[in-house]
Amino acid sequence: MYNNILIESLDSFGRGIAHINGKVIFVKNALPEEIVDIKILINKKRYSEAIVLKYIKLSPKRVKSICPYFNKCGGCHLLYYNYLDSIDFKYNKVKDLFIKNKINVKNIDVVANTNYLEYRNKISLKIINKKIGFYKDSTHELVEIDKCLIANSSINKVIKCYKLLNINNGELIIRVNSNNEILLIIKSSNNNYNIEIEKLKKEIKLVGIVYNNKVIYGNDFYYERINNKLFKISYDSFFQVNPYITSKLFNLVSDNIDQDSTVLDLYSGVGTLGIIASTKAKYVYSVEIVKNAVLNGNKNALLNKVNNIKFFLGDVSKIVNKLNVEFNTLIIDPPRCGLDKETIKFIKDKLC
Ligand SMILES: C[S@@+](CC[C@H](N)C(=O)[O-])C[C@H]1O[C@@H](n2cnc3c(N)ncnc32)[C@H](O)[C@@H]1O
Numbered sequence: 001m002y003n004n005i006l007i008e009s010l011d012s013f014g015r016g017i018a019h020i021n022g023k024v025i026f027v028k029n030a031l032p033e034e035i036v037d038i039k040i041l042i043n044k045k046r047y048s049e050a051i052v053l054k055y056i057k058l059s060p061k062r063v064k065s066i067c068p069y070f071n072k073c074g075g076c077h078l079l080y081y082n083y084l085d086s087i088d089f090k091y092n093k094v095k096d097l098f099i100k101n102k103i104n105v106k107n108i109d110v111v112a113n114t115n116y117l118e119y120r121n122k123i124s125l126k127i128i129n130k131k132i133g134f135y136k137d138s139t140h141e142l143v144e145i146d147k148c149l150i151a152n153s154s155i156n157k158v159i160k161c162y163k164l165l166n167i168n169n170g171e172l173i174i175r176v177n178s179n180n181e182i183l184l185i186i187k188s189s190n191n192n193y194n195i196e197i198e199k200l201k202k203e204i205k206l207v208g209i210v211y212n213n214k215v216i217y218g219n220d221f222y223y224e225r226i227n228n229k230l231f232k233i234s235y236d237s238f239f240q241v242n243p244y245i246t247s248k249l250f251n252l253v254s255d256n257i258d259q260d261s262t263v264l265d266l267y268s269g270v271g272t273l274g275i276i277a278s279t280k281a282k283y284v285y286s287v288e289i290v291k292n293a294v295l296n297g298n299k300n301a302l303l304n305k306v307n308n309i310k311f312f313l314g315d316v317s318k319i320v321n322k323l324n325v326e327f328n329t330l331i332i333d334p335p336r337c338g339l340d341k342e343t344i345k346f347i348k349d350k351l352c
Pocket of ligand 1 (some may be wrong): 237315
């Protein structure tokens with residue numbers, strides 16, 4: 001145990017950073033300027049990971065987390081940080097990354113959520129021995145829940161009646177649109193199911209159930225309308241999880257597309273940003289790796305009466321050099337792992 005340790009800053013995962021004898025210590029659930037007693041859990045050559053045993057001095061930016069599962073479930077990491085201060089933290093992280101990589105961006109605007117609760121339109125839950133919840137951080141230990149405060153209220157209705165699914169063990173993904181229509185995606189090692197669909201339909205607006213990649217009720221897709229654009233979304237296609245921020249993102253894309261530009265939209269999902277760009281651009285080329293998302297993209301172009309967009313199916317890193325298309329505007333919205341070396345080189349060669 002180490003006493004009276006000063007937390008100096010936060011790392012990108014939201015862990016407090018402290019130093020003991022020059023060695024970096026990452027401390028969970030600790031904010032800058034706090035003084036804490038800690039216990040080291042993991043001791044590596046270059047750094048250690050620790051937990052707080054006692055708070056000696058609390059940060060004025062600390063708030064009491066309203067979630068009963070906070071610090072138990074592996075979900076939200078910064079719920080103990082005042083929302084506006086947590087945005088400030090993220091803003092500085094982005095700014096520092098730009099500076100570190102010598103990218104000259106004049107203004108970084110932050111779009112805050114109007115409500116930082118009940119916004120998520122998708123969550124993935126585990127069911128173990130008939131109990132439902134999330135995994136505890138970095139473990140396969142279930143933290144049983146009866147609601148998730150950041151999920152749309154219709155998702156919480158499903159959690160309330162999940163026993164109607166009669167699943168002993170597996171994964172349940174719940175997706176919902178702004179009309180509260182629900183698509184359930186279930187993965188289980190047991191191929192036999194016994195879902196009480198009629199009872200479920202009395203509780204929620206069910207549009208489909210996909211069980212081990214097979215549709216067993218309704219459809220394997222749903223629709224979402226954002227900024228007057230309609231999108232078909234298959235069960236395995238990506239869609240932005242926060243509809244309010246998605247609407248703002250669409251406006252941002254639209255505001256930054258010049259008339260007559262030619263756009264390359266990498267990691268295009270169901271074609272959202274490309275379709276928004278297409279309303280101003282001369283032409284849009286979109287690249288996406290998930291087949292259903294590309295099919296959705298083509299359908300979404302039709303639904304939104306867009307005829308100046310072309311979708312390519314494939315891995316960006318492998319096909320981007322073979323596309324042979326001229327563009328002067330780039331949209332990149334990669335998955336969490338970020339851009340790979342080949343794609344970074346392609347972008348640098350083309351645009352720098
Ligand atoms: C963060 S999402 C963005 C989607 C879209 N821009 C939107 O806003 O809805 C990232 C997308 O990249 C796709 N993806 C992941 N790895 C890829 C790769 N190597 N090549 C092409 N697409 C990829 C995912 O399937 C997902 O649709």
